[in-house]
């Protein structure tokens with residue numbers, strides 16, 4: 001029976017790293033040549049041999065960098081569809097929105113969304129300034145904690161989500177705004193219950209299990225709250241924004257989307273740019289752009305608590321190359337290779353989206369001696385690439401930023417570093433995400449020393465795995481380096 005290489009895990013089924021890896025080592029695929037009798041065999045320890053069938057749908061876990069390149073880049077044209085997703089179904093929105101649509105709808109939405117984000121200057125100064133505005137408010141909030149223990153995840157999530165607000169509606173919300181608070185809290189609850197949604201994607205009957213064991217009702221309720229709140233916010237924005245390009249004051253995603261929609265309609269072109277796809281794409285941007293970035297920031301602080309020497313090196317670099325007298329800008333990135341390496345190592349080790357998002361084959365594909373039929377669900381096991389000892393060495397499970405530095409201390413580019421995945425479905429917000437990670441984390445370390453609440457009992461390095469891998473809740477002290 002052929003076995004794909006690399007460690008593997010199935011999203012949502014295991015949360016303990018040890019168990020994940022034990023299962024990973026024993027994960028096999030049975031793909032009958034030319035057979036559409038689809039099934040997956042999962043071997044837990046030999047004595048507890050266990051089979052899991054996902055109805056008649058074949059599920060293939062793609063592991064290892066070479067398999068990723070082959071499947072998602074070289075064969076990307078036919079491996080970039082999405083299977084049916086409960087998140088969309090739960091709010092009666094079928095295959096809408098940039099994250100979950102497939103085929104021509106997805107292509108048009110992805111291209112329109114990317115164009116709009118580029119108009120905003122994704123990866124350049126204009127958007128960087130919006131992120132800096134939000135970082136400034138975030139820093140104020142952290143200063144006000146006066147070194148008392150706080151749950152950083154909560155503060156960070158609210159601020160990161162507001163970066164998306166500045167794109168979607170052209171302004172940031174006060175952290176106390178009740179509607180904004182409710183949107184962010186609902187996003188958090190959806191993220192928390194996404195493990196259940198993943199299971200329902202494979203086995204739809206699970207949503208009927210009494211007691212809401214797979215959180216179907218919770219997801220449905222929270223997704224509806226998010227959608228309804230965003231519909232209200234969009235309609236208010238449309239009635240107050242008369243015109244303006246993305247970069248103008250008052251410019252926003254909604255306006256740019258509408259402009260593209262009407263240009264296409266006026267030119268008599270068929271378009272999927274309509275109300276439903278706009279609302280769902282906005283929901284998608286909030287969902288995809290919040291938990292990913294905020295969890296990475298919190299993972300970084302958590303790793304640092306376990307490696308105080310790394311924090312000292314970050315402080316030394318910042319103090320020497322930038323100082324404490326001015327806020328950081330995106331141009332400072334080139335001056336701070338050590339911090340750059342810390343951010344990359346955090347993304348690698350935290351593996352924030354461990355199984356990426358599900359893909360589906362549009363046509364039959366052949367992978368070496370395997371034939372993978374049309375309609376097969378592909379689970380991209382990003383974790384297997386980011387933690388592969390053959391790529392990263394025997395210390396792959398350790399936090400070691402130096403692996404991203406050369407002997408002169410310059411940042412190294414590693415082809416296998418793919419936390420945003422690769423291929424046509426590669427993260428649409430990659431440039432924004434990288435910019436946020438740098439601007440948030442550099443400002444945080446410039447201003448604060450992060451200290452554990454109890455140096456003898458460090459918070460656990462244990463993830464809570466849903467679609468994203470979130471650190472188990474912990475408290476930390478943010479000690480102000482400017483006013484010691």
Ligand code: HEM
Nearest residue numbers: 099288289292293353356357419420421425427428429433
């Ligand atoms: C640390 C930050 C982030 C990480 C690690 C990350 C990772 C990912 C991954 C692994 C995927 C799935 C790719 C696939 O299906 O093969 C994805 C998709 C996506 N991400 Fe991100 N992401 C991050 C930040 C963001 C941000 C800030 C945004 C907001 C603009 C965003 C928007 C999206 C969208 C819209 C998709 C779906 C793309 C599509 O289906 O065509 N992401 N991301």
